[in-house]
Amino acid sequence: MQQPTTLFVGLDVHKDSISVAHAEAQRTDPPHFVGAIGTRHSDIDKLVRRLQSKAAQLVFAYEAGPCGYVLHRYLTGKGLACQVVAPSLIPKRPGDKVKNDRRDAVELARLLRSGDLTPVYVPSIEDEAVRDLCRARDAARVTLKAAKLRLKSFLLRLGLNTTSDVPIGTRPTSATWPRSSARPPRSRSCSRNPFAPSTSRSNGSGASSKNFSISHRSGACGPLSRPCRHCGACSGSWPSPWSPSSATSPASTTPASSRAAFVGLIPSEHSSGEKRRQGSITKAGNTRARRALVEGAWAYRYPAKISPTSMLILKT
Numbered sequence: 001m002q003q004p005t006t007l008f009v010g011l012d013v014h015k016d017s018i019s020v021a022h023a024e025a026q027r028t029d030p031p032h033f034v035g036a037i038g039t040r041h042s043d044i045d046k047l048v049r050r051l052q053s054k055a056a057q058l059v060f061a062y063e064a065g066p067c068g069y070v071l072h073r074y075l076t077g078k079g080l081a082c083q084v085v086a087p088s089l090i091p092k093r094p095g096d097k098v099k100n101d102r103r104d105a106v107e108l109a110r111l112l113r114s115g116d117l118t119p120v121y122v123p124s125i126e127d128e129a130v131r132d133l134c135r136a137r138d139a140a141r142v143t144l145k146a147a148k149l150r151l152k153s154f155l156l157r158l159g160l161n162t163t164s165d166v167p168i169g170t171r172p173t174s175a176t177w178p179r180s181s182a183r184p185p186r187s188r189s190c191s192r193n194p195f196a197p198s199t200s201r202s203n204g205s206g207a208s209s210k211n212f213s214i215s216h217r218s219g220a221c222g223p224l225s226r227p228c229r230h231c232g233a234c235s236g237s238w239p240s241p242w243s244p245s246s247a248t249s250p251a252s253t254t255p256a257s258s259r260a261a262f263v264g265l266i267p268s269e270h271s272s273g274e275k276r277r278q279g280s281i282t283k284a285g286n287t288r289a290r291r292a293l294v295e296g297a298w299a300y301r302y303p304a305k306i307s308p309t310s311m312l313i314l315k316t
Contacts, residue, residue: 007269010108012101014037018062020047021105023113024055032111033102041074048080061112063087063104064120072122089118098201138288171183263290 006025011018018039023031037043051058058077060082076251077084111117123131263295270277283290 006057006113007051008109009058009060010105010110010112011050011060011071012104012108013039013065013067015064016068016102017101018043018071019101019105021102021109022051022054023109025113031106031113033106036101044071044074048078057081059083059112061085061117062091063106063108067120069128073125083112083117083119084122085117086120091116133185134154208303248312265290265293 004024004027007019007022008025008031009022010031011020017036018037019036020034021031022034023029034047037047048058048261058080059078062071062082062084064084064086069084072082072084089108108117259280262285264282266282268279268282271278
């Protein structure tokens with residue numbers, strides 16, 4: 001029997017193992033399950049040598065997941081074709097309730113041969129580093145917000161008003177964080193200070209969030225500095241609806257050739273015949289990038305305020 005010219009290889013990638021299956025091109029035979037291998041480079045090299053003895057060209061595919069793009073970069077670095085596919089866009093038969101590693105690898109190989117898989121955008125190492133910085137800053141912001149909420153709830157249970165130390169001219173709201181609350185209160189109704197752990201945590205989170213913002217402003221965007229400056233030149237609230245931190249998130253997540261559908265900012269549609277029905281936005285893609293775009297659009301409604309910072313952005 002003549003050897004196939006191309007093998008389509010499906011990889012079900014996990015932390016400790018990779019399940020492998022391959023399907024031959026231009027044939028209708030079901031995919032062949034190879035088995036499970038390790039995740040070390042030597043295991044992958046052994047698999048590649050084994051498969052190259054069966055076909056001249058290899059095409060790999062695996063689902064995007066927590067293991068990242070390390071396997072993709074390693075295979076493409078060896079000159080092999082590899083795709084990272086979107087798990088939510090893999091076709092599934094209705095009523096199929098059986099799922100295991102063997103079935104996943106075989107299904108990936110079969111769909112890769114038929115061309116029914118949708119690849120995702122694989123960022124470069126620099127773009128992924130900026131994306132990790134944005135995620136770390138967002139995690140620090142969420143942690144700081146939760147710590148502040150716990151402190152304000154503790155003060156409220158003691159009957160203390162947390163809005164008594166707001167700056168003059170500022171409207172006291174529930175979201176105001178007074179400067180005096182950053183210090184541990186001396187409560188006479190408590191034998192110990194339960195306020196201290198949350199205070200130290202909130203102070204640490206604030207410092208981390210501030211460091212992340214400083215990293216954004218100091219040019220940590222690297223190759224994304226140009227689109228970030230363009231976003232910063234937009235009119236709106238001072239100095240711009242796009243700060244360096246908020247502009248970096250959509251710039252690092254969205255590929256250059258994408259449109260609004262990539263971040264789910266297009267309306268959903270359910271049309272049939274002559275009737276066309278459109279609903280809310282699809283909310284597909286990255287949540288952080290969509291939130292930054294929506295908040296920037298809302299701030300863009302306000303008139304531009306010319307300041308030294310905005311003038312510097314426009315000149316650069």
